[in-house]
Amino acid sequence: MTSEPDLQPTAPDGDLETATVPEDAALPETTTDPEDAAGLPGAGRRRGPLRAGERVQLTDSKGRLYTVLLTVDGYFQSQRGSFRHTELIGRPEGTVLTTATGHELLALRPLLSDYVLSMPRGAAVVYPKDAGQIVQMGDIFPGATVVEAGVGSGALSMSLLSAVGERGHLISVERREDFADIAIGNVESWFGGPHPAWEVRTGDLADVLPDAVEPGSVDRMVLDMLAPWENLAVAADALTPGGVLTAYVATTTQLSRFVEDLRATEQFTEPQAWESMVRTWHVQGLAVRPDHRMIGHTGFLVTTRRLAPGHVPPQRTRRPAKGAYPADGEWSPVDVGERAVSDKKIRRVRRDIHRRAEMEQTGMASQPGPTAQPGSPSQPSQPSAATPDEA
Numbered sequence: 001m002t003s004e005p006d007l008q009p010t011a012p013d014g015d016l017e018t019a020t021v022p023e024d025a026a027l028p029e030t031t032t033d034p035e036d037a038a039g040l041p042g043a044g045r046r047r048g049p050l051r052a053g054e055r056v057q058l059t060d061s062k063g064r065l066y067t068v069l070l071t072v073d074g075y076f077q078s079q080r081g082s083f084r085h086t087e088l089i090g091r092p093e094g095t096v097l098t099t100a101t102g103h104e105l106l107a108l109r110p111l112l113s114d115y116v117l118s119m120p121r122g123a124a125v126v127y128p129k130d131a132g133q134i135v136q137m138g139d140i141f142p143g144a145t146v147v148e149a150g151v152g153s154g155a156l157s158m159s160l161l162s163a164v165g166e167r168g169h170l171i172s173v174e175r176r177e178d179f180a181d182i183a184i185g186n187v188e189s190w191f192g193g194p195h196p197a198w199e200v201r202t203g204d205l206a207d208v209l210p211d212a213v214e215p216g217s218v219d220r221m222v223l224d225m226l227a228p229w230e231n232l233a234v235a236a237d238a239l240t241p242g243g244v245l246t247a248y249v250a251t252t253t254q255l256s257r258f259v260e261d262l263r264a265t266e267q268f269t270e271p272q273a274w275e276s277m278v279r280t281w282h283v284q285g286l287a288v289r290p291d292h293r294m295i296g297h298t299g300f301l302v303t304t305r306r307l308a309p310g311h312v313p314p315q316r317t318r319r320p321a322k323g324a325y326p327a328d329g330e331w332s333p334v335d336v337g338e339r340a341v342s343d344k345k346i347r348r349v350r351r352d353i354h355r356r357a358e359m360e361q362t363g364m365a366s367q368p369g370p371t372a373q374p375g376s377p378s379q380p381s382q383p384s385a386a387t388p389d390e391a
């Protein structure tokens, strides 16, 4: 489950007005790229001159984005001017059109990251920065057999399909028929038709997976759902030894539950957990600084690997902190990873504070006492918590 990030101001296709082109207008031919015919889904659609039936992203002088589906009889209309789609069809990407009102519009095919953020969605999507992390850290490789659940709106499916390629196999499981339908629509629209490596199954992962794959046959698995810990048993059965399991969760409570339940199975390696933050920059002349706004949170990622059947994780030499798993259910500062502060240190801090108060009242530097910091006899020592060697 993922949180919903802010979207770019991309107008959905449905907001755009179309009008019929006069009959005498020259209609350019639509072309079929030989690579599409050769079975490289989507590759041909992303090169060459702009064609009817393709999606184009327009950027106006204020940086506003409009997504347009080019049609031979289409007409684009906005506050920044209007034009017939035929004026763009057959032109190269990167064309800058000047409308009758003198406004300039830059036309480019959307990138996958643009498309994911502007496509219709049922469930929240995996944000592009996280999809990149999942493909890289989940080690999704060309030709791999990958299982993904849930499918949601199909955003991650597109990155996974691009990574496994047409010789791979992506089995995407979604418990909601309506979401699966939205995902299929989005993915097929992006690739220009069904992807030969994609199989969508509807139902609960725990029910569907044992019938969908042979035990130990799945190379990589990605779980993006509310309760991924409910599927650890089927994941362990399906994954090949050494196979990578990645989970994407929105909250720390989900993260904790998943990691602890995963450890308890003793079928996986010690998990790694992290999040990524991307800060965009404003770079103009001397004004070079981070943008004021950023997407502060999307989700947490966890990866782990399947052990060989019958093997348990090696004993960890670095044991969990004392009290990390409280026996009595009560939480102490140590339970949540805070360091214990010794009584001696507390006494010293209190002395420091009294001495500082004395100096503030008298305006006199205190005499270096037995606890003063070496090398700074005339300076009051700060409360001890600030000295790094004691932290």
Ligand SMILES: C[S@@+](CC[C@H](N)C(=O)[O-])C[C@H]1O[C@@H](n2cnc3c(N)ncnc32)[C@H](O)[C@@H]1O
Pocket: 001, 002, 123, 124, 125, 126, 149, 150, 151, 152, 153, 154, 155, 156, 157, 173, 174, 175, 176, 179, 203, 204, 205, 206, 224, 225, 226, 227
């Ligand atoms: C956040 S969405 C997934 C978004 C998707 N990864 C994307 O990028 O568009 C979570 C989806 O998991 C589905 N789901 C939750 N539990 C499931 C389960 N046990 N089996 C199959 N699908 C499940 C939900 O119906 C929902 O569509």
